[in-house]
Amino acid sequence: MGAILAIDGVNKRFHGLRAVQDVSFEVAEGAIFAVIGPNGAGKTTLFNMIAGVFAPDAGSIVFAGERIDGLAPDAVCRRGIGRTFQIVRPFAGLSVEDNVMVGALLRRPDRAAARAHARDILARLDLADKRDVAAAALTLPDRKRLEVARALATGPRLLLLDEVMAGLRPTETDRMVAILTELNRTTGLTILLIEHVMRAVMALAHTVLVLHHGARIAEGVPDTVVRDKAVIESYLGSEAPA
Amino acid sequence: MSGVFTGAVRPGAWVFLFIFLAALLVAPFLANDYVLTILILILYFAYVGQAWNIMMGFAGQLSLGHAIYVGLGAYTTAALYVHYGVGPWIGLIAGMAIAVACGALIGFLAFRFGVSGVYFAILTIAFAEFARIGFDHFGWVGASGGYFLPVAQYSHNDVWNLRGKPIMFYYLMLALSMAAFAICALLLRSRMGYFWQAIREDEEAARSLGIDTFRYKMYAVTISAGMTSVAGMFFAFYYNNLFPEQVFHISRSIELILGPIIGGIGTLFGPIVGAVLLTGLAEGLREIMDYFGYDAPGAKQVFYGVCLLVVVLLVPNGVWPPLARALRLTGGERRKTGEGHAGRETGEGRDR
Numbered sequence: 001m002g003a004i005l006a007i008d009g010v011n012k013r014f015h016g017l018r019a020v021q022d023v024s025f026e027v028a029e030g031a032i033f034a035v036i037g038p039n040g041a042g043k044t045t046l047f048n049m050i051a052g053v054f055a056p057d058a059g060s061i062v063f064a065g066e067r068i069d070g071l072a073p074d075a076v077c078r079r080g081i082g083r084t085f086q087i088v089r090p091f092a093g094l095s096v097e098d099n100v101m102v103g104a105l106l107r108r109p110d111r112a113a114a115r116a117h118a119r120d121i122l123a124r125l126d127l128a129d130k131r132d133v134a135a136a137a138l139t140l141p142d143r144k145r146l147e148v149a150r151a152l153a154t155g156p157r158l159l160l161l162d163e164v165m166a167g168l169r170p171t172e173t174d175r176m177v178a179i180l181t182e183l184n185r186t187t188g189l190t191i192l193l194i195e196h197v198m199r200a201v202m203a204l205a206h207t208v209l210v211l212h213h214g215a216r217i218a219e220g221v222p223d224t225v226v227r228d229k230a231v232i233e234s235y236l237g238s239e240a241p242a
Numbered sequence: 243m244s245g246v247f248t249g250a251v252r253p254g255a256w257v258f259l260f261i262f263l264a265a266l267l268v269a270p271f272l273a274n275d276y277v278l279t280i281l282i283l284i285l286y287f288a289y290v291g292q293a294w295n296i297m298m299g300f301a302g303q304l305s306l307g308h309a310i311y312v313g314l315g316a317y318t319t320a321a322l323y324v325h326y327g328v329g330p331w332i333g334l335i336a337g338m339a340i341a342v343a344c345g346a347l348i349g350f351l352a353f354r355f356g357v358s359g360v361y362f363a364i365l366t367i368a369f370a371e372f373a374r375i376g377f378d379h380f381g382w383v384g385a386s387g388g389y390f391l392p393v394a395q396y397s398h399n400d401v402w403n404l405r406g407k408p409i410m411f412y413y414l415m416l417a418l419s420m421a422a423f424a425i426c427a428l429l430l431r432s433r434m435g436y437f438w439q440a441i442r443e444d445e446e447a448a449r450s451l452g453i454d455t456f457r458y459k460m461y462a463v464t465i466s467a468g469m470t471s472v473a474g475m476f477f478a479f480y481y482n483n484l485f486p487e488q489v490f491h492i493s494r495s496i497e498l499i500l501g502p503i504i505g506g507i508g509t510l511f512g513p514i515v516g517a518v519l520l521t522g523l524a525e526g527l528r529e530i531m532d533y534f535g536y537d538a539p540g541a542k543q544v545f546y547g548v549c550l551l552v553v554v555l556l557v558p559n560g561v562w563p564p565l566a567r568a569l570r571l572t573g574g575e576r577r578k579t580g581e582g583h584a585g586r587e588t589g590e591g592r593d594r
C-alpha cells in the first residue's frame with residue numbers, strides 16, 4: 001500500500017525556537033503510526049501543521065496525493081483528516097450526542113442519517129449511555145473519548161490523535177487500544193497518534209517515530225525503536241524494556 | 243452551566259403554547275387601547291430579540307449595534323413610500339437587501355480580519371454610530387429634523403400599505419413574531435444551527451471538524467440583519483416618524499438585546515419571556531408611578547438596570563431555563579441542548 005501522508009522536510013520556528021526541524025516521514029495507508037518524544041519535542045506542533053492550524057516555515061505535507069500544507073483547518077478536515085486536541089475542547093454547552101452530531105453533519109447533511117451515524121460512533125466509543133449528558137459534565141477519560149468520537153464522525157481517512165490515553169487508567173487504556181485496533185482493522189482507517197503511554201504505543205503502532213528537540217532521532221518498528229540507544233537516553237530512560 | 247440552551251419542549255407544553263397563542267389571538271378584543279399598545283411593544287421586542295438571538299444566542303457573535311438594521315429597514319421603506327409611493331412590502335425587499343448588505347460588510351470586515359469578541363461588538367457599535375451621524379446629515383430623508391409619513395384617520399385597515407388602526411399593527415406584529423419563532427426553531431434544528439452552536443461553543447474545535455466558520459458566521463449576521471430590518475418597516479409605519487437620534491441610538495440597540503438576555507440567550511422562548519417581563523413590568527411600573535403622582539423620566543432605564551442585575555445575579559442563564567424546568571415544560575436534566583432529539587427512538591416526545 002502506498003503512503004497516504006508524506007511529510008517532507010517540514011520546519012517550524014516560534015521566535016527563534018526551532019519547534020520542528022527538517023522532519024520527514026511517510027505513513028502508509030491503513031497503518032497505525034506513533035510519534036513519541038519528550039515534552040516539548042514538537043509533536044503537537046507537527047500535528048498542528050498537518051491539521052492546518054499553521055503552515056510550516058519550510059517543507060511540504062502531501063495527503064492522498066495533494067499538498068495540504070498551508071490549507072485552513074476546516075479545509076484539511078474536509079479532505080479527510082480528523083484530529084483531536086491534546087487539551088480537550090468539547091462543545092461544553094451541548095450534549096455528548098450533539099457534539100458528535102456536529103462532526104457527523106459534515107458529510108451527512110440529512111439530520112436523521114447524521115444522528116444514526118453519531119449514535120453508531122458513540123456506541124463504538126462506549127459513550128452511548130452518556131449521550132444525553134452535557135459535555136461539560138464528563139470526566140476527563142470520557143472527554144478524551146468524546147474528542148475521538150467527534151473527529152471520527154467527520155468520516156476521516158486519517159485520524160490524528162494527540163495523547164488520547166493521557167490520564168486514563170491501565171484498563172481504560174487497554175480499552176481504548178482495543179477500540180482503535182478494531183477501527184483500524186474493520187474500516188482501514190489510518191491512525192497517526194502522539195502518545196506518551198508506551199503500553200499503548202507498543203500494543204498499537206506498526207511504526208514509531210521519535211522526536212527530540214524538534215528533530216527525528218529514530219524511526220522503525222516499536223521493538224527496535226525502544227532498544228535504540230539515542231531513544232533510551234533522550235526519552236525512555238529507565239522506562240525502557242530490558 | 244448545563245441546560246443553558248434548553249429549548250426542547252415536552253408534549254404537555256404544546257397545550258400551554260396553544261393556550262398562550264389563543265390568548266394572543268383574542269387579546270385585542272379584550273384589551274383597551276393602552277393595553278394594546280403595550281402588547282404591540284411586547285411583540286415587537288420579542289421579534290427583534292429573536293432576530294438578535296440568531297447572531298448571539300446561536301452563533302455566539304455579540305452585536306451591540308442592531309439598531310442599524312432596524313433603522314435601515316425603517317428609512318428605506320419609509321423613503322420609498324413617501325418619495326415614490328412604493329408600498330412597504332415592496333420597499334421591504336430593498337430595505338432587507340440594504341440591511342443584509344450592511345450586515346455582510348460588518349461581518350466581512352470582522353471575520354476576515356479575525357475581529358472577535360469585544361472588538362467585534364465595538365465594531366457593530368461603530369457602524370450604528372456612523373449610521374446615526376450619517377442620517378443626521380441625510381437631507382433626502384429629513385436629516386436630524388426627522389422624517390415623517392403622512393398620517394390620516396383611516397376608516398379601514400390597508401394591510402398592503404400598512405395604513406390602519408393599532409389592531410392591524412397588533413396582528414401584523416403577532417404574525418411576524420410567530421414567524422420569527424418558527425424560523426428560529428427551524429434554524430436551530432438545522433445543520434447550520436448545529437454548526438452555529440459549535441462555533442459559539444469553541445470556534446477552533448468547530449474548524450477542526452470541517453466547518454467553514456467564516457461562511458457560517460456570515461450567514462448568521464446576514465440572516466439576523468435581514469430579519470431585524472423587517473422590524474424597521476413596522477417601526478416606520480407604526481410610529482410614522484423617524485429621527486436618527488432615536489432610531490440609531492445605542493440605547494435602542496441595548497434595549498433590543500435586554501429581552502433575550504433576561505429571558506435566556508440562545509433559547510427559543512427566552513426572547514419572548516424577556517419581552518413580556520421587561521416591557522410588561524416597565525409599563526406596569528409607570529402606571530403605578532403615575533397613580534401615585536410621581537414623574538421620574540429615567541425610571542424605565544433604572545428599572546431595566548435593576549432587572550438585568552437581578553437576572554445576572556440570580557439566573558445568569560436567563561429566566562426561561564429555570565422557568566421551563568419549574569413548569570416541567572422541558573426534559574429538565576436530561577435535555578442539554580437546543581435541539582430535541584428524535585423522540586421516536588426513546589419514546590419520549592422531546593420536540594420543542
Ligand SMILES: Nc1ncnc2c1ncn2[C@@H]1O[C@H](COP(=O)(O)OP(=O)(O)OP(=O)(O)O)[C@@H](O)[C@H]1O
Pocket residue numbers: 014017019037038039040041042043044045046086
Ligand atoms: N503556538 C506556539 N507559540 C510559541 N511556541 C510554541 C507554540 N506551540 C508550541 N510551542 C513551543 O514549541 C515547542 C514544541 O511544543 P509542542 O507542543 O509541539 O511539544 P510536544 O512534543 O507536543 O510536547 P508535550 O509532550 O508536552 O505535548 C515547545 O517548546 C513549545 O513551548
Ligand SMILES: [Mg+2]
Pocket residue numbers: 043044045086162
Ligand atoms: Mg503535545
